[in-house]
Amino acid sequence: xxxxxxxDFSQAVTAAxxxxxxxxxxxxxxxxxxxxxxxxALLTAAxxxxxxxxxxxxxxxxxxYLSFGSVLVIIAATLFxxxxxxxxxxxxxxxxxxxxxxxxxxxxxxxFMASFAVSALMISIFYLVxxxxxxxxxxxxxxxxxxxxxxxxxYVLAATGFGFMLSAFMGRxxxxxxxxxxxxxxxxxxxxxxxxxxxxDPWFSITQAGETMFYVVTGQAGDVVPMPGFGDxxxxxxxxxxxxxxxxxxxxxxxxxxxxxxxxx
Amino acid sequence: MTDPIVLEGLTKVYxxxxxxxxxxxxxxxNSFTGFLxxxxxxxxxxxxxxxxxxxxxxxxxxxxxxxxxxxFKNALHNVGVVVETPEFYPFxxxxxxxxxxxEINGMTKESIDAKGQELFExxxxxxxxxxxxxxxxxxxxxxxxxxxxxxxxxxxxxLDEPTSGLxxxxxxxxxxxxxNLNTSGLTIFMSxxxxxxxxxxxxxxxxxxxxxxIAEGDVEQLLSDNGMRRIEVHTSKDIxxxxxxxxxxxxxxxxxxxxxxxxxxxxxxxxxxxxxEFLQRLIPLGLGVYNVSSSGSSLEKLYLELVQDSR
Numbered sequence: 001x002x003x004x005x006x007x008d009f010s011q012a013v014t015a016a017x018x019x020x021x022x023x024x025x026x027x028x029x030x031x032x033x034x035x036x037x038x039x040x041a042l043l044t045a046a047x048x049x050x051x052x053x054x055x056x057x058x059x060x061x062x063x064x065y066l067s068f069g070s071v072l073v074i075i076a077a078t079l080f081x082x083x084x085x086x087x088x089x090x091x092x093x094x095x096x097x098x099x100x101x102x103x104x105x106x107x108x109x110x111x112f113m114a115s116f117a118v119s120a121l122m123i124s125i126f127y128l129v130x131x132x133x134x135x136x137x138x139x140x141x142x143x144x145x146x147x148x149x150x151x152x153x154x155y156v157l158a159a160t161g162f163g164f165m166l167s168a169f170m171g172r173x174x175x176x177x178x179x180x181x182x183x184x185x186x187x188x189x190x191x192x193x194x195x196x197x198x199x200x201d202p203w204f205s206i207t208q209a210g211e212t213m214f215y216v217v218t219g220q221a222g223d224v225v226p227m228p229g230f231g232d233x234x235x236x237x238x239x240x241x242x243x244x245x246x247x248x249x250x251x252x253x254x255x256x257x258x259x260x261x262x263x264x265x
Numbered sequence: 266m267t268d269p270i271v272l273e274g275l276t277k278v279y280x281x282x283x284x285x286x287x288x289x290x291x292x293x294x295n296s297f298t299g300f301l302x303x304x305x306x307x308x309x310x311x312x313x314x315x316x317x318x319x320x321x322x323x324x325x326x327x328x329x330x331x332x333x334x335x336x337f338k339n340a341l342h343n344v345g346v347v348v349e350t351p352e353f354y355p356f357x358x359x360x361x362x363x364x365x366x367x368e369i370n371g372m373t374k375e376s377i378d379a380k381g382q383e384l385f386e387x388x389x390x391x392x393x394x395x396x397x398x399x400x401x402x403x404x405x406x407x408x409x410x411x412x413x414x415x416x417x418x419x420x421x422x423x424l425d426e427p428t429s430g431l432x433x434x435x436x437x438x439x440x441x442x443x444x445n446l447n448t449s450g451l452t453i454f455m456s457x458x459x460x461x462x463x464x465x466x467x468x469x470x471x472x473x474x475x476x477x478x479i480a481e482g483d484v485e486q487l488l489s490d491n492g493m494r495r496i497e498v499h500t501s502k503d504i505x506x507x508x509x510x511x512x513x514x515x516x517x518x519x520x521x522x523x524x525x526x527x528x529x530x531x532x533x534x535x536x537x538x539x540x541x542e543f544l545q546r547l548i549p550l551g552l553g554v555y556n557v558s559s560s561g562s563s564l565e566k567l568y569l570e571l572v573q574d575s576r
Binding site: 003004005006011014015018021022025026091092093094095096098099100101102103262264265 | 313316317318319320337338339340341342344346348349350351352353354356357361362365366368369370371372410413417
């Protein structure tokens, strides 16, 4: 049976569909949804348990709920990106898929689309629930909360690229996942803090730019707060953050794809 | 007509090690070619280059006339591959795995399902086609691997040690399946460590040692050329030293050994005609020949001698 080979794009879409199926049938999606639900439930219930009310001011409300947003982005990148490429080598599924008449670039694109789509959907669901609660509690949605969602989705894109980059270099899926989580949650923020201590603005940092999803609702985005004796605290500006996150997504994705393409089994 | 698999000056270097060293080789259309060699000889590396798992340092590897080192997407179109017992996506069933692979290859869902059903029956995996692969045994995975390689009705199938790691029953079953494939007009290129397997399945062999092809061709021809066409002769009367001397004087006899007083093992040069002539000249000796059979270990002997000689 001689068939007509599909285009690279068509093959990428096929790969993406089956990657999404992997998440739908796996535990990761469930774990993420449970975690998100738990965070939202705790944030909503805690004030009542402590005998107070949820903030009635839309900004205060968003500050409370979105303080965990960047952590969720990091968890999403860890769960849905970190093992995406490494697993083909670690679990030997590459022996099945790499000899197929499909360019690695197409497979990479399919995997990237799937990881980004699933992560972006999860973060969007989180924001949607927060918006609904905000409407119910405060009667409105802070306009900056929409900008926050935009920055959050860009952060998801950048974190996905970063996750793929580490995944392309790592031999083990678990190592890749730990590295992505630790780097985004600890290593980069520590570097950001050290730079600020030396009064250097870490505007180029992925985590500094990502945190803008929170600081845009606090109203601090773009501010510089001097801390005499302790350097300065820089809050990245929205447009700069968007550009930095887009650049991180582009650069890390290209590095990841080149490595994935050249890697041998 | 172009041979379906052609290697030209194929070389793969890892640091100081030349794993595949300027290999030139042709696999004939509709042949079942065994690819033999000791561990580390370059078998797997050659197959990995052919299947886009590894890049060649230099040279070309053509599949159906398309250089896999330059255009692997089109080169691997209509080529089935099983390399190193692949693992499957545990969240998919065999049927879904076939759909994934089939869609990548441009098959319609209807044709995937129809061909898949035929393959599940052939592989005796019918009742497992809708179960997730996660917990399948190695033997079952190897059948699914073979199945996906045949999904597109390919013109070429490349197999890397397809019975490796299987239990004895699994090996026999896999050999039966491969043996049936041999009659369906495919070109099959199979690496194996198992000489018996190659001798019963393959009509051609290529032997690689230290990255170089040291012998290739039709199995019978290779055995004949190297005096390795081996037969066993059973007689009802005792075989005397004079009989042995007479037989060893036959020009087509390369070597003769008396295994028991009533059994000889004879290495012949030449082909069928020489064997027929040998038998014609053997009968008049009056040994009461009642059985003549081919010895299955000829290929193994040839392999060992060639590998030994190359060292």
